Amino acid sequence: MDYYYHPDVLARVVRAGEDARSASHPKLRNRRDTLEILSTMLEILMSEGGVTKTRLMNQANLNPISFQRYIMMLECAGAIESIEDGPRLIYKPTPRAASLRLLLALLSNILNPDPEIIREYRKVYEAIRSALESTGFEVRSVHDGSEAVLDGIAERDECRVGFMVALSKDPLTLPRLALYANLSQSNELKELDDVIIVTDNEEWVRGLIASGATVTSTGSLREVLRGVC
Structure with missing residues (x-):
């Protein structure tokens, strides 16, 4: 007789087996x-x-x-x-x-992220979303295409704005900024009216502005949004 196992069930069985092995064999916990x-x-x-x-x-x-x-x-x-x-x-x-x-x-940092960085990222992301929604924007996440380099897209009437959190402690920030710079230079983000990058690193501001983005901190975000679109 053939049996069908749902992938989620199999995954739970595998994890349970690994947890049991790790609990009984200290060396496996440190593998x-x-x-x-x-x-x-x-x-x-x-x-x-x-x-x-x-x-x-x-x-x-x-x-x-x-x-x-x-x-x-x-x-x-x-x-x-x-x-x-x-x-x-x-x-x-x-x-x-x-x-x-x-x-x-x-x-390694993607698969084993620093909890402190994740908390700070979420804090800044929520501040951006709150500021955008308070000025009439509808925020959505991005999962594919060139715009996926950003953290989200905000739309209001015919205005489309992308945004990105750029924390200096986040190891993913510099690769993402480099990818964004390449995409903006090749005009692959041309359908966006503006891109807002929120960073905590003053040294990056000049280079980011040169890429055509609007650069700000969370404290100045609402003021910056008044000039968008």
Whole structure:
């Protein structure tokens, strides 16, 4: 007989099993995820310039089977190269290693966000939404297309305004601002009448204004909105 299991049910079963295993095996509670292991290996390679297979495996605290799995990931990503030195195999970082390490750190922050940053982000987001709605705008979130780089879109009559929270402590802020700058330069956000970026970093203001955005802080937000559309 064939049985059908709903994905949500299967997910709960898997999580329950993992929780039970973690509770009964302390070592499993501290197991590292893939991002952490790859980041550790890249850190070792970049700090030493070149490492033997045995040394890298030991410093990364991996068994031979796990080591082979992760080293293949780094090789496929073009972040490392292997060089034969007599009987030894030496692994060295390529120019792509630094970029990959930065990307892994970014992904780690996405999957394991800092609660303090999340609270601050929500606080600023709610302040923006409240200010927009108090001036007659209807706020909606964005899930696809070029506008997805923003945190939301506000509409009033025929006026469409995008907005973004740009906290200096948030590791996602700089990549998002860079993407926004590229999109604005390529005119992919042309259907918006304005973009409001709320930031707590005064040093970013000049560069953000140069991109054509309206830059402000939460304290000056309502005043800025009077001049929109």
